Amino acid sequence: MRSDLIDNAMAVSGACIRCLVYTILALPAVLVIVSSFTSGETMNFPPAGFSLRWYQKVWENDLFMSALWTSTYVAVLVALVALVIGFASAFAINRFSFPGKAFLQGLAFSPLIVPAVVLGIGLLQLFAGLGLTRTIYPLLLGHLVLAIPYVMRTILASLALQQRVLEEAAMNLRATPLQVIRRITLPLILPGLLSAAIFAFVTSFGNVTVSAFLTYGGKVTLPVQIFAYVDTSYDPLVAAVSSIMILVTLSVILTIERLIGAERLA
Amino acid sequence: MQRRTFLKIATAAAAGALAAPCVRAQSKKFAGVTLRVNGFGGAWDEALRKSVVAPLEEKYGLKVQFTAGSTSADLIKLIANKDDPPYDLFMADSPYMIELLKAGVVEEIRESDVPNVKRILPGFREYGDFGVPFAVSSVVPVYNSKYIKQPLTSYSDIARPDLAARVVIPAPTLDTATLYLLGLAEENGGSISNMEPAFKVLAAAKPNIVALAQATVAEMQMFQNEEVYAGIFWDGRAHELRTKGVPIVTVVPPNGVYSVSAYMNVIKRTKYPEAAHAFAEQLLSDVGMLAIPEALRYGVTTDVKLPDDLRKDLLFNSPERTALKKKIDWERWIADRSTRIERVNKITRT
Structure with a gap:
């Protein structure tokens, strides 16, 4: 009887804490999205009236639309390249013993320790020396450096949980190492790969600090454009652009979730 | 028509026809040129586009590309690439001017290049011939x-x-x-x-x-x-x-x-110094100078005549008020x- 009471109390308090955490996490985004539909001139909550005028303004604003395009294709490229590099590194670390393995592991996670500003300035100096600051490479590499630790950690966890007997069975049946990776390993860790891709996309898509130093040829990413915009203007246009950013990120996550299922992604 | 009148008209018409291509070439002398400027973003850049860039494009065919970002990051970008600068013009507030001058990345702007420099109010140009202040x-x-x-x-x-x-x-x-x-x-x-x-x-x-x-x-x-x-x-x-x-x-x-002033600087090694000077000249003109005050109600830095509706909103709206600037x-x-x-x-x- 007593333990039932305690169990019930724990269950209720757990549910309350979960609710609180989810609310705190979602509330800022909800406020921004709701404010973006205002028909007024100021960003307020609750909004004054309902209108899509600020979305129309974003659509008509070349600066924001080109920044959205830049952010999207950079994030997609980063996700793809980070996945390839991250998988190769994680596979090597998980499956082989070699001198300097611990150092490689530490090096791969070092971008999480180095402040993003320092990373941005360092990469800028490097690419200025190479004469490549007017290309996409600094931005791509900067975001890759930020994304790879997340990608590696996720894939390493997937590889660690994977049953290696299946790979060994395939090898016993004379499959080549490449065939084993392609036909056994990759399909087994697919949810981990997709989670890693989401991490990489989101890390790149939302980054401001490193991007501010590495934007190229007049092309600016969306978060940098928003950051500069709010410095001199504070109107619901920012809320509309931010809502579009949230929508793009959610779309990527939901598409992948629909493809492979949320429980496998977790 | 008298013979003399006919000759006058004919000469004028011929001269006009001969001069027309030259006049047109002169008026569009920056056609094909795009100046790169770091942007402050939002309403600030928009105001400059409307009152500085649009008239220049119409008059000279000059295009201007603003790249929004934070001034500190843009400054580091400029200094890191000083041999091949990413900007032709650089906007910076008073304190950033010190770093720009130390790095030696900006050119002097003289009255001979930008005649409207003479219109800048006394005490508003804090760094000698470097940079032109255009908002306060x-x-x-x-x-x-x-x-x-x-x-x-x-x-x-x-x-x-x-x-x-x-x-x-x-x-x-x-x-x-x-x-x-x-x-x-x-x-x-x-x-x-x-x-x-x-x-x-x-x-x-x-x-x-x-x-x-x-x-x-x-x-x-x-x-x-x-x-x-x-x-x-x-x-x-x-x-x-x-x-x-x-x-x-x-x-x-x-x-x-x-107060703090916003300066426009011409970058060393810009390929288009003449176009950059034309930009500065337009910025300090009556139309250019009123761009930022009209959009954001920050103060002017030249002797431009303030419209009444603007004057009541600006802090530095009279010589007495301007004298208060420390x-x-x-x-x-x-x-x-x-x-x-x-x-x-x-x-x-x-």
């Missing part, structure tokens, strides 16, 4: 008249006991917004080399201070949501609050106002940054 923003005390019935009159009034738990000040890390500290010092017998009086007033104001705003937008929101009733803010932003229905009053301290030793102000941040943090956070 002031850090002033402000208050919400709905709640504060006894008007503030000086920077030191933020320590008034009736403002308990209702004051916001800019965070000490914001170099320009913290100019109010210089106001506190000079109003109380101090100076840039003796900031102690400022820190004493700040200590007295501590019970009033509810927030150190890390960004202008954050401060704006605090005033808009009536979380604070008084504080130190930018004159242009205070006007923006008024347009949104918040009854914010801008105070003009009689002992002096502390001269600032920016090099010293930046050099003392760390000490200042440490002292303000110590006072406000302990």
Whole structure:
């Protein structure tokens, strides 16, 4: 009887804490999205009236639309390249013993320790020396450096949980190492790969600090454009652009979730 | 028609026909040229596009590309690429000019290249022939008249006991917004080399201070949501609050106002110095000069005649008001940054 009471109390308090955490996490985004539909001139909550005028303004604003395009294709490229590099590194670390393995592991996670500003300035100096600051490479590499630790950690966890007997069975049946990776390993860790891709996309898509130093040829990413915009203007246009950013990120996550299922992604 | 008249008309027509291509070439002399400028973003860049870029494009075929970003990051980008600069023109506030000059990345702008330079008001060009100031923003005390019935009159009034738990000040890390500290010092017998009086007033104001705003937008929101009733803010932003229905009053301290100028610089090694000078000339023209005041209600830096509707909204709207603008030793102000941040943090956070 007593333990039932305690169990019930724990269950209720757990549910309350979960609710609180989810609310705190979602509330800022909800406020921004709701404010973006205002028909007024100021960003307020609750909004004054309902209108899509600020979305129309974003659509008509070349600066924001080109920044959205830049952010999207950079994030997609980063996700793809980070996945390839991250998988190769994680596979090597998980499956082989070699001198300097611990150092490689530490090096791969070092971008999480180095402040993003320092990373941005360092990469800028490097690419200025190479004469490549007017290309996409600094931005791509900067975001890759930020994304790879997340990608590696996720894939390493997937590889660690994977049953290696299946790979060994395939090898016993004379499959080549490449065939084993392609036909056994990759399909087994697919949810981990997709989670890693989401991490990489989101890390790149939302980054401001490193991007501010590495934007190229007049092309600016969306978060940098928003950051500069709010410095001199504070109107619901920012809320509309931010809502579009949230929508793009959610779309990527939901598409992948629909493809492979949320429980496998977790 | 007389023979003489016929000859006159024929000569004029022939000359016109011969000169037409030259005139056209002259009027579109920057066709195909695109100047790259770092942007401040939002309404600021939009105002410059409308009043500076559009007339230049129409007159000369000159195009201008603004790249939005933060000035500090853009400055580092410029210095890192000084041999092959990513910008032809660079916008920077007064304190950033020191770094630009130290790095040797900007050219002098002389009256012979930009005749409108002669229109800049005395005392507004702080760095000799380098850069042209085109807007001035002031850090002033402000208050919400709905709640504060006894008007503030000086920077030191933020320590008034009736403002308990209702004051916001800019965070000490914001170099320009913290100019109010210089106001506190000079109003109380101090100076840039003796900031102690400022820190004493700040200590007295501590019970009033509810927030150190890390960004202008954050401060704006605090005033808009009536979380604070008084504080130190930018004159242009205070006007923006008024347009949104918040009854914010801008105070003009009689002992002096502390301001920062926005400069336009021509970058060394730009491929298009003549086009850059044309941009500066347009910026300092009547139409160009009124761009920022009309959009954001920041002050002008030349002798341009202010339209009446604009004059009433601007802080520096008469020679008497303009005389209140204090001269600032920016090099010293930046050099003392760390000490200042440490002292303000110590006072406000302990």
